[in-house]
Amino acid sequence: MLRNLKTIFRGLKKKKFYTIINILGLSISLAASILILIWVQDERSFDKFHPDYERVYKVNSHLDPEHNGSIWGSSPGPIANYARNIPEVEHATRVSQDWNVTLVNDEQKRPITGMTICYVDSNFFSMFNFPLLEGSLSGFQANYTHAFITESTAEKLFSTQQVIGKTFRYNEDLFSVAGVLKDVPQNSSIEFDVVIPLAYHAQRFTQWGGNGKWKTIDEDLGNYSFSTYIKVKHDAVPSSIGELITDSYTKARDGENSTVFVLTPLETIHLIAPDGNKSGLRMVQIFSIIAILLLVIGAVNYVNLSTARALDRAKEVGIRKVVGASRRRLFLQFVTETVVVVFFALLIAFFLIFLLRSGYNQIAQKSMSYSFHNGLIWLYIGLAIFGTLCLSSIYPAVQLSSFSPITSLKGKSLTRFSSNTMRKILVVFQFTISVTLIVCTLVIKNQLAFIRQINLGYDKDHVLTLGLPNEAYKHIDAIRDELNGNSAIQGISLTGIWNLTDYGHSTGDIDWPGKSKDNKLIVSQATIDDNFIPLMDIELLEGKNFTGLPADSSSYIINETLAKQMGLTPPYVGASMSFHDFPGQIIGVVKDFHFKSVKEKIGPMVFWTRWGAGTLYVKTTTSQVQQAINALETIYNRYPSDSPFSYTFVDEQFDSVYKSEQQTGVLFNIFSGIAIFISALGLFALATHEAQTRVKEIGIRKVLGASVFGVVRLLGKNFVMLICIAILIACPIALYLMNEWLGNFAYKTDLNAWTFVVGGVLAMIIAVITISYQAIRAARANPVDSLRDE
């Protein structure tokens, strides 16, 4: 074995060029694949750290499935109670969340923003594995001002881990820390910084007057504000539990119910949205495939080079066979050689991964070191390495060890290995993947540009939004006057739309004359003032804007889509409708605008003025942005608030809606770059080898008068042909994949032929440059040298 290794090292050292190319190609493909696998494994590990996670389900609510109503991941409060009465249910627990809240350590006057609070039932901790590091859970529900905070929250709020008994404030209420929880792992769908007994939330609900006739959360059948988790007993049938829950709910609503409750496995909720949208799962699948393809591309390089160099190795094989080596023994020798190369590639791969870890953490929004704690990732990595080994070792070893001793010693009849069909197929395969990825990257880029240029139906430039301290709303008229008097500010509006680029606030509480009984239209609703439409430059197709007068309270402005869905005929203005039981008239119709991601079709929207509005929209100009911000900050700081002054530009909100698409774009850029780089590396080595083996032929041709260009063409012709075939195969694959991906968008760019041409030409240019270098070198060499060599 040791002597074998020694010989292998000598061989590798002697053929430095090929060794470097082999190791480089393999290490890059291994590093990229392992990085992807780490991500894939992390995505697939979501929520699997809880005990018996296979028996835990979340309750989804299908609103009116008969009429294609929406599906929500949340459910009303009493659902958990119904579940507890079902014998097949072991536990049922509820979670309600407050996001983006500010907690204050009054002692140190330290407000911490962006916190998430979970209000949970007392059995939450017996169902989920969120370990308590310090403190006690006893009396959890009874003391509802007791809070449990994570280690990081403790550090942020108190700068220490000794926090039991310390207090912090949330709104007007003081909480004392009863326990410290381990930080929520990154692969958890349930996220929190603070856990507070649900009793607190229940009491607050009742205090604030409940929801109409329902005064407690255990009665409230109307608010779908809880995540309900159910742990079922072994052998329980989740679908029948869902039916029983639906039955109880229907009974509670006196038979008036169209909502169906369905249990969905906890382990799937991260990758499959409540409405069944599997784009998360798709992504994981696509990335898994890309990881495998990158590995294969790297292995293909190795196989191609090994088989191309078979001629160089033939003599050695022949001698070894003559002096008694069996085929099995030679096979093992070549496999060992591959193991050595892969081992070095692996070392470099891990070094690359180490170097790239912060980039990975940033792009994937995950901590790589956390992912490494999961035992499964090592299985994945092991499989990747084993797969690479098998792919790259077996074929060359079989081929090399198969040479007959006589032919290999004579160096004859081996030419068939130099023009091996298998190798051509593999080059075509590599470039097919590369071209496919390049074309996909271009299409994704086009779609992102399309989104950017799409006419949203409003002008998002130089508009910033912010919330004001509670106290400030009491003086809103004065504030409005002050801001309007500022030359840096072109206009302001107070609205209920917290994010115009991704706004979801809908209701079915709409009626109009002639509405049929089974029409369950769900519409988006937004409170705006008379400044909003002109400020955002939303086009009024018909009628007029709100006036700012009390008469507005019975006026509605709707969008085109709603007008159509209500079945109205123009002119729409003057038509009656009632909204949340307030009768009124349509005074205007605005042109459809995108208030959600362009993945979704524009839905129906009602603007009205009745309900409270807390988001301030401020329009300024490029040159006066800072001045406007300063003015806003001055006003903001005039009023007491736990949260520091902050604002967001509508532009930024828009970007964050497409963050995942942009990430996909960046990743595809990287993947296609790696694929084409490795493929080109392999091609470079093959071209080098081709030039070396044909050196005598080139010499003779030159003596007979061939030009440099003629020789380059001779050497490049075959490769170019292979790339052409690869492009032809790649185009339909990319077309199919991108049609699928674009299917996610309601508004999308056309797949035009140019994208494919550009992708193909790009790959061809890279390939031609790669080949030309060696070909030109070979063609310019003095023919006398090559001929004398013989």
Added chain:
Amino acid sequence: MIKITNLQKYYRTEEVETVALNNVSIHVKEGEFVAVMGPSGCGKSTLLNIVGLLDDLDEGSYLFNGTEVAKFKESNRSNLRKHNIGFVFQSFNLIDELTVFENVELPLVYTKVPAAERKRRVEEVLEKVQIMHRRNHFPQQLSGGQQQRVAVARAVVNNPKLILADEPTGNLDSNNGNEVMQLLTELNEAGTTIVMVTHSEHDAKFADRVIRMLDGQVIMETVGS
């Protein structure tokens, strides 16, 4: 030791079939030194490859030490070869990545001889061919004569009963050539059977018997001086 009767060997390409050996019968006794001569392309190397079980025959019989080996499978042939036959080639055929010592050791590795025994035997045979002082050099660092002596050492290290030499002096000057021939003669005198293909009448004189071939046939056998 070797008894080949009515051997036929064809080479086929897609369009033509060439007769490489036609109705060849030869008989080599144990301890004999036989030279095979003839012009290029007469089939002498093909014959040597068949004798060495590197190539198979199309028709005829081949008895090696009384065993019919004509229909042997590759694994059997390889086994027989590594225990009984040593080869010396015109172009030496040493492995460039292995040192002199390792090249000579190779047949012993493949016959699973223990390491200590291997060392002893390799050193013994290197002494014999007087190349011990270059045991750690690589083939490219040696002269042609030295390389061929290494090749001879490798051929004999396993104590084969038969050595097949294919123009062993073809790439050597006369001094080096003579040294190699001297080595082969000594081996023969020690009891090893040798079959040697050669172009050189001078070398053929070292043999007990000369088989002359032309166009794939044996045309004459002469007993040497």
